[in-house]
Amino acid sequence: MTKEVIIEKINDFLIDxxxxxxxxxxxxxxxxxxLELDSLDFVDLVVAVESNFSVKLVGEDFVYVKTLQDFYNLIERKLS
Known part of the structure; x- marks a missing residue:
C-alpha cells in the first residue's frame, strides 16, 4: 500500500x-x-485503523504521535 493510499484512507475515515x-x-x-479528538475518539481511531489496515496498535505506538503526519508515518511503519 502506498503512502498516498494510507493518507487517503485515514483522511476519509476522519471525515466520515x-x-x-x-x-x-x-x-x-x-x-x-x-482535530478535537478526545481519549474516547482515540480508542475509536485505533479500532478504525485496526479494521481498515489490519494492523495492531498499542498505547506505546502513540507516544510520539502528535500530528497527523506522525500518525500517517506510524501506520506506514506498521504496514511495512
Missing amino acids: EFEVESDDISPEANLKNT
Missing part, C-alpha cells in the same frame, strides 16, 4: 467517522487539539 472538516486535515494538524 469523526466528522472532521476536510479543511482541518493537514499533515501539521495536532490530533488532539486541531
Whole structure:
C-alpha cells in the first residue's frame, strides 16, 4: 500500500467517522487539539485503523504521535 493510499484512507475515515472538516486535515494538524479528538475518539481511531489496515496498535505506538503526519508515518511503519 502506498503512502498516498494510507493518507487517503485515514483522511476519509476522519471525515466520515469523526466528522472532521476536510479543511482541518493537514499533515501539521495536532490530533488532539486541531482535530478535537478526545481519549474516547482515540480508542475509536485505533479500532478504525485496526479494521481498515489490519494492523495492531498499542498505547506505546502513540507516544510520539502528535500530528497527523506522525500518525500517517506510524501506520506506514506498521504496514511495512
